[in-house]
Amino acid sequence: MTYVVTQNCIKCKQMDCVEVCPVDAFHEGPNMLVINPGECIDCTVCVPACPETAIFRDGDVPADQQHFVALNEEMADIWELIDEKGDVPADAAEWSGKTDKFQYFQR
Amino acid sequence: MSEAQVLQIQDSSIGVQDYQKEDFASDQTPRWCPGCGDYSILAQLQRVMPQICADTNTPKENMVFISGIGCSSRFPYYMNTYGFHSIHGRAPTLALGLQVSRPELMTWVITGDGDSLSIGGNHLMHCLRRNLNVKILLFNNRIYGLTKGQYSPTSELGKRTKSSPLGSVARPLNPISIALASQATFVARAIDRDPKLLQEVLLQAAQHKGSAIVEIYQNCNIFNDGAFADFAEKKVRAEQTVKLQHGQPLVFGKQKDKAVVFDKNLQPQVVNLADIDETDILKHDAHSHNPALSYALSQLDYPEFPVPVGVFRAVEAPTYEQRVHQQVVDAKAQQPNADLQQLLEAGDTWTVSE
Numbered sequence: 001m002t003y004v005v006t007q008n009c010i011k012c013k014q015m016d017c018v019e020v021c022p023v024d025a026f027h028e029g030p031n032m033l034v035i036n037p038g039e040c041i042d043c044t045v046c047v048p049a050c051p052e053t054a055i056f057r058d059g060d061v062p063a064d065q066q067h068f069v070a071l072n073e074e075m076a077d078i079w080e081l082i083d084e085k086g087d088v089p090a091d092a093a094e095w096s097g098k099t100d101k102f103q104y105f106q107r
Numbered sequence: 108m109s110e111a112q113v114l115q116i117q118d119s120s121i122g123v124q125d126y127q128k129e130d131f132a133s134d135q136t137p138r139w140c141p142g143c144g145d146y147s148i149l150a151q152l153q154r155v156m157p158q159i160c161a162d163t164n165t166p167k168e169n170m171v172f173i174s175g176i177g178c179s180s181r182f183p184y185y186m187n188t189y190g191f192h193s194i195h196g197r198a199p200t201l202a203l204g205l206q207v208s209r210p211e212l213m214t215w216v217i218t219g220d221g222d223s224l225s226i227g228g229n230h231l232m233h234c235l236r237r238n239l240n241v242k243i244l245l246f247n248n249r250i251y252g253l254t255k256g257q258y259s260p261t262s263e264l265g266k267r268t269k270s271s272p273l274g275s276v277a278r279p280l281n282p283i284s285i286a287l288a289s290q291a292t293f294v295a296r297a298i299d300r301d302p303k304l305l306q307e308v309l310l311q312a313a314q315h316k317g318s319a320i321v322e323i324y325q326n327c328n329i330f331n332d333g334a335f336a337d338f339a340e341k342k343v344r345a346e347q348t349v350k351l352q353h354g355q356p357l358v359f360g361k362q363k364d365k366a367v368v369f370d371k372n373l374q375p376q377v378v379n380l381a382d383i384d385e386t387d388i389l390k391h392d393a394h395s396h397n398p399a400l401s402y403a404l405s406q407l408d409y410p411e412f413p414v415p416v417g418v419f420r421a422v423e424a425p426t427y428e429q430r431v432h433q434q435v436v437d438a439k440a441q442q443p444n445a446d447l448q449q450l451l452e453a454g455d456t457w458t459v460s461e
Contacts, residue, residue, distance in 0.1 A: 022144070041302075042137070044141040
């Protein structure tokens with residue numbers, strides 16, 4: 001069991017989740033975060049913390065975003081650990097709520 | 108009859124080597140508050156269970172978790188093994204009855220600081236001195252969580268809570284010291300925030316024959332958030348805790364530049380490694396039958412000293428069930444023709460007619 005960051009994070013990257021995670025499970029990419037499934041303890045605290053509702057329990061990930069489950073595991077191995085909220089992208093508000101953001105995903 | 112025959116371990120090794128952590132997750136969604144340290148303890152235990160079962164040749168059907176009352180005691184619902192959610196403070200008593208009658212089981216007691224040290228203090232003490240073969244996980248969050256925020260036997264002096272609005276006027280108990288004083292044969296401490304240490308300690312506790320008690324510092328983020336943050340958080344851990352390992356020096360610090368030593372009056376001190384002779388560095392001895400060093404280490408606390416974590420003590424001793432069963436075997440050998448019915452009828456008896 002783990003929790004998964006999905007497309008709503010892309011280009012918004014608010015990082016409120018990082019502040020509340022008790023086990024530092026988040027890793028930072030160019031325009032989104034992912035959760036390391038090996039560290040995640042399913043405590044659920046990041047879910048309400050995210051203002052973009054980007055985080056789901058792995059069993060509850062919407063059908064069209066299933067690819068994020070494997071992506072979180074893959075990128076957590078490559079990206080750096082993040083344990084502090086950094087600078088939110090200046091145009092985050094513009095991207096909030098937009099659908100179909102996976103095309104902008106950067107490794 | 109040999110001891111091995113008396114305590115016959117079931118050999119049902121089918122599948123014991125092949126468990127995954129998912130095999131131990133039950134179908135119940137945990138009801139702990141989001142952010143609770145209990146999630147981490149559950150996750151780490153489920154992660155090490157496959158190895159525990161493989162190493163000790165214990166099939167899932169022989170695994171049982173017994174809890175008392177409290178947030179800690181929700182635990183058995185979330186493990187896909189046998190379990191009991193029992194009465195407040197009394198999990199060790201059920202464990203004793205079960206373990207003595209079924210010594211082939213691996214029995215865990217899940218309890219908290221309130222359950223095991225308030226109402227359950229008596230049972231804990233006797234369970235430990237008997238050296239029952241049971242693994243006791245004591246989730247210490249220094250508060251009564253389930254009942255929403257009263258002070259517990261491990262809350263600090265002066266702690267303000269709903270039931271101590273002007274500050275607690277009682278000194279807290281130290282679970283490690285209590286365990287050592289009760290002659291527990293395996294005593295350890297872990298932290299919910301340090302998954303690697305927790306896994307390591309759980310594995311060692313599982314292997315131990317006899318009473319193994321692990322105090323786990325667990326954060327209750329609703330009623331006592333941050334109780335251990337000063338030394339337990341990743342950023343400060345290296346400087347504020349010292350990991351106990353048998354045979355290893357009591358060295359700590361990010362640069363491994365400090366040590367705990369005891370002066371000739373047996374008083375502890377923190378010294379810089381640079382200032383002392385290598386021969387003065389104390390090595391931890393977890394196997395000594397004299398618990399004095401372990402007890403002295405259990406008294407070290409933040410902020411004056413680094414908080415010791417890891418295994419304080421691990422010694423071998425016959426277990427309660429071994430002694431109980433052996434006594435029965437020996438008694439029967441003394442009187443092979445003992446007959447209970449004959450004993451009952453030995454005195455005057457009457458038959459009451461209709």
